[in-house]
Amino acid sequence: MVVEPEAGGVELSGVSPNWVTTRLDFLTNWARSNSLWPMPFGTACCAIEFMATAASRFDLARFGMERLSYSPRQADVLICSGRLPFKLAPVIRRIWDQMPQPKWSISMGACASTGGIFDNYAMVQGIDTIIPVDVYVPGCPPRPEGLMYGIMLLQKKIKGETFTDQDLRREQVLDEAGMFLPPERVDELSEPFGNSIHQTRSG
Amino acid sequence: MTDVSPSVGALTAEFGSAILRNAISCDHSIVYVTRERAHDVLAWLKDTPGQEFNFLTDITAVEYRDAERPLEVVYQLRSLGRKADLRVKVPLDKTEPLQLETVYDLWKGADWLEREVYDMFGVTFVGHPDLRRILMWETYGEGYPLRKDFPLRGHFSRAEQVRQALAANPEAQYSLEELALAQSMQDLPADMKERLRRGERGLVP
Numbered sequence: 001m002v003v004e005p006e007a008g009g010v011e012l013s014g015v016s017p018n019w020v021t022t023r024l025d026f027l028t029n030w031a032r033s034n035s036l037w038p039m040p041f042g043t044a045c046c047a048i049e050f051m052a053t054a055a056s057r058f059d060l061a062r063f064g065m066e067r068l069s070y071s072p073r074q075a076d077v078l079i080c081s082g083r084l085p086f087k088l089a090p091v092i093r094r095i096w097d098q099m100p101q102p103k104w105s106i107s108m109g110a111c112a113s114t115g116g117i118f119d120n121y122a123m124v125q126g127i128d129t130i131i132p133v134d135v136y137v138p139g140c141p142p143r144p145e146g147l148m149y150g151i152m153l154l155q156k157k158i159k160g161e162t163f164t165d166q167d168l169r170r171e172q173v174l175d176e177a178g179m180f181l182p183p184e185r186v187d188e189l190s191e192p193f194g195n196s197i198h199q200t201r202s203g
Numbered sequence: 204m205t206d207v208s209p210s211v212g213a214l215t216a217e218f219g220s221a222i223l224r225n226a227i228s229c230d231h232s233i234v235y236v237t238r239e240r241a242h243d244v245l246a247w248l249k250d251t252p253g254q255e256f257n258f259l260t261d262i263t264a265v266e267y268r269d270a271e272r273p274l275e276v277v278y279q280l281r282s283l284g285r286k287a288d289l290r291v292k293v294p295l296d297k298t299e300p301l302q303l304e305t306v307y308d309l310w311k312g313a314d315w316l317e318r319e320v321y322d323m324f325g326v327t328f329v330g331h332p333d334l335r336r337i338l339m340w341e342t343y344g345e346g347y348p349l350r351k352d353f354p355l356r357g358h359f360s361r362a363e364q365v366r367q368a369l370a371a372n373p374e375a376q377y378s379l380e381e382l383a384l385a386q387s388m389q390d391l392p393a394d395m396k397e398r399l400r401r402g403e404r405g406l407v408p
Binding site for chain 2: 086087089090091093119120121122124125129130174
């Protein structure tokens with residue numbers, strides 16, 4: 001039930017949530033949140049925990065995620081498990097751009113979320129500087145229970161979405177300036193969330 | 204404490220003053236060689252009967268915290284037949300351009316090793332067939348990360364690093380043609396060519 005304004009769909013900007021839209025939202029969100037197909041982007045030890053989560057002991061299939069999608073074209077949620085070097089930044093951005101809407105992303109582990117201990121020249125300090133992130137799972141690496149809690153948080157978030165808010169599903173394509181923000185703007189946005197050594201991201 | 208490798212005495216007899224000194228560290232003999240004769244020494248070590256260091260284990264480099272000490276390029280050699288090791292170090296004065304003759308003509312495996320030393324330390328290997336960055340991406344413009352004057356977080360701000368990384372176009376540097384087997388087909392041994400011709404599983408009986 002995603003309405004893409006640029007695809008010539010019904011313009012819903014004037015519609016306020018009412019009984020019909022909330023019932024439709026309930027149905028679509030129920031379906032979406034229980035059939036998430038993850039696109040695994042495993043780069044480090046977090047990927048081992050992700051594999052454990054997908055395997056029989058913890059059994060990701062209970063959440064409707066048993067079908068790991070190794071093609072971004074058929075994936076709903078990008079799980080970045082592990083550190084992301086700058087060399088892989090255009091790769092994960094390309095994969096994110098290739099995923100069709102609706103799509104979400106989970107940043108799994110300390111390195112993907114903040115750069116972790118890798119506060120150096122080669123490492124992206126948080127994948128949210130590359131792609132938008134819905135759920136951050138802390139841990140180094142997180143236990144499978146932690147990832148599953150993050151997945152359940154994402155399901156909860158999906159269940160709160162409404163298609164009358166089109167900004168949720170609007171595709172944001174990078175222009176040639178990339179995701180560059182002026183340093184003052186980055187400081188303003190990330191003030192409490194810089195890592196322990198330099199407290200703001202722009203430094 | 205093991206003795207000095209017999210190769211050290213032979214090298215000194217052959218090359219004289221080009222052998223600067225030798226040392227023993229962790230039971231390994233280390234030979235220091237001048238930059239000018241480094242290629243000759245390595246070629247001699249590879250080809251001379253009785254030496255036969257036919258396997259190049261690694262090429263790396265060391266830069267010391269003391270700024271006056273030269274940067275050292277390290278060749279770790281192994282003789283598979285004699286089961287012997289030798290470490291050859293070439294000091295490079297940092298006031299001069301960091302240049303060294305390639306050993307790609309001696310050991311083909313030096314290709315990526317020298318690219319790595321170039322990428323991380325900025326040592327130029329003269330005569331290398333394809334000297335470009337191997338770990339960092341090709342448009343990386345901040346310098347050589349393992350040099351002591353390189354700040355841990357790089358020269359640019361994080362925002363600028365993100366912008367440059369996203370602007371990088373990986374396909375422009377790494378094409379599928381680069382990975383194509385066809386170019387190196389003539390270099391493959393005959394049995395591998397035969398296996399490739401028959402397919403991976405071979406003939407079905």
